[in-house]
Amino acid sequence: MVDARGLSCPMPVLMTQKAMKSKEDYYEVLVDNKTPCENVTRFAESQGYKVAVEEKNGEYLLKISK
Amino acid sequence: MAKKNDKLMIIIAGLVIGVIAAGLSYLGNPKNMGFCIACFLRDTVGGLGLHRAAPVQYIRPEIVGIVIGAFCAAFAKKEFSSKGGSAPMTRFVLGFFAMVGCLMFLGCPFRMILRLAGGDLNAVVGLVGFVIGIFCGIFFLKNGYSLKRTYSLTKAEGFMLPIMEVVIFVLLLAKPAFLFFSEEGPGSMHAGVAFAICAGLIVGVLAQRTRLCMVGGMRDLVLFKETRLLWGFIAILVAALITNLVLGGFKLGMAEQPIAHTDGLWNALGMLLVGFACVLLGGCPLRQLVMSGEGNADSAVTVLGLMVGAAFCHNFGLASSGEGPTPAGKIAVIIGIVVVALIGVVNTYVKAEKTAAEAA
Numbered sequence: 001m002v003d004a005r006g007l008s009c010p011m012p013v014l015m016t017q018k019a020m021k022s023k024e025d026y027y028e029v030l031v032d033n034k035t036p037c038e039n040v041t042r043f044a045e046s047q048g049y050k051v052a053v054e055e056k057n058g059e060y061l062l063k064i065s066k
Numbered sequence: 067m068a069k070k071n072d073k074l075m076i077i078i079a080g081l082v083i084g085v086i087a088a089g090l091s092y093l094g095n096p097k098n099m100g101f102c103i104a105c106f107l108r109d110t111v112g113g114l115g116l117h118r119a120a121p122v123q124y125i126r127p128e129i130v131g132i133v134i135g136a137f138c139a140a141f142a143k144k145e146f147s148s149k150g151g152s153a154p155m156t157r158f159v160l161g162f163f164a165m166v167g168c169l170m171f172l173g174c175p176f177r178m179i180l181r182l183a184g185g186d187l188n189a190v191v192g193l194v195g196f197v198i199g200i201f202c203g204i205f206f207l208k209n210g211y212s213l214k215r216t217y218s219l220t221k222a223e224g225f226m227l228p229i230m231e232v233v234i235f236v237l238l239l240a241k242p243a244f245l246f247f248s249e250e251g252p253g254s255m256h257a258g259v260a261f262a263i264c265a266g267l268i269v270g271v272l273a274q275r276t277r278l279c280m281v282g283g284m285r286d287l288v289l290f291k292e293t294r295l296l297w298g299f300i301a302i303l304v305a306a307l308i309t310n311l312v313l314g315g316f317k318l319g320m321a322e323q324p325i326a327h328t329d330g331l332w333n334a335l336g337m338l339l340v341g342f343a344c345v346l347l348g349g350c351p352l353r354q355l356v357m358s359g360e361g362n363a364d365s366a367v368t369v370l371g372l373m374v375g376a377a378f379c380h381n382f383g384l385a386s387s388g389e390g391p392t393p394a395g396k397i398a399v400i401i402g403i404v405v406v407a408l409i410g411v412v413n414t415y416v417k418a419e420k421t422a423a424e425a426a
Contacts, residue, residue: 007216008348009348013289014289
């Protein structure tokens with residue numbers, strides 16, 4: 001679980017990249033802005049993951065899975 | 067998400083922006099300066115009388131347009147949100163020195179592209195420095211640099227800078243006697259207000275929708291092998307180049323380029339400072355304007371830093387001119403690089419200890 005709320009890019013993507021070094025099949029990333037939501041999604045997809053986004057109260061929960 | 071689609075979108079946006087930017091020079095803006103966030107903030111600050119360099123005083127509607135365009139686009143897409151509190155003073159200082167670097171080189175990263183597109187080879191030297199600066203910033207990013215998170219603020223906070231821009235625009239239209247307007251020099255060259263504001267609005271909307279950023283392209287390529295933003299950069303270059311060739315604004319060479327000097331070392335060091343500071347800020351001056359329009363108070367503070375930096379540059383003779391850099395400007399750029407490096411160190415290494423203590 002990566003909590004990147006309040007951070008702007010590239011921090012959320014960097015945090016996701018760092019977390020993904022453990023090569024697990026499932027990650028959750030929490031962001032509160034549309035731009036990092038798009039960027040993390042783009043990055044995860046480029047790494048061969050699938051991404052599902054849940055939005056609530058202006059926050060985005062990205063469920064990233066193999 | 068449609069990956070191909072958003073790459074195509076930024077390319078189209080870049081092409082449109084490139085044509086508009088080169089076209090503005092044709093309509094009256096200084097050569098290779100259809101857009102320059104640094105120069106235009108500097109002119110605006112001069113128009114308000116905060117510096118008294120007579121050739122560079124004019125309230126540039128393009129700046130107003132970008133902020134308001136971004137504001138409208140963010141609002142329409144429900145992306146507007148008042149946020150701030152992520153190291154505002156640090157951002158102010160980074161903005162200040164980014165401007166010192168820009169005015170050493172004579173242009174922000176956006177104008178660097180336009181200078182390239184106009185055949186100004188000094189900009190190639192600037193680009194080299196810029197890329198080195200970006201790598202300096204990336205070094206800190208990779209080692210954990212962060213200015214910490216932002217928080218939600220009251221809605222009014224995010225409206226402040228956009229409202230200020232509207233007020234400035236009204237001042238331009240009303241032309242009260244206390245404003246300053248250049249009678250000669252770059253400040254006296256400008257496209258019609260209606261053209262300029264529309265150009266700004268279009269660029270603001272496009273830049274907001276595509277997250278266009280001149281440092282982001284290189285940065286994301288190195289960090290994530292992500293080329294999307296870089297395509298925007300390239301598209302602007304190509305479109306402006308073609309427009310210049312068609313309209314006769316292209317002149318290849320180093321000597322006697324419009325509003326440029328040929329001191330390679332200081333062109334490179336100026337842009338190094340800009341690239342370095344902008345990576346630590348998270349975006350180029352254009353992106354800072356756009357994020358201010360999205361309600362980001364930290365970016366608004368950065369814009370104020372840029373403006374105050376511009377005023378200092380011209381009050382204390384730090385800004386270069388066509389004749390070349392000034393001794394004081396060189397000292398300021400060196401100080402800037404040291405200060406930005408220190409900001410990098412402090413927010414990479416010192417902060418790490420504090421987080422450990424917080425966890426314990």
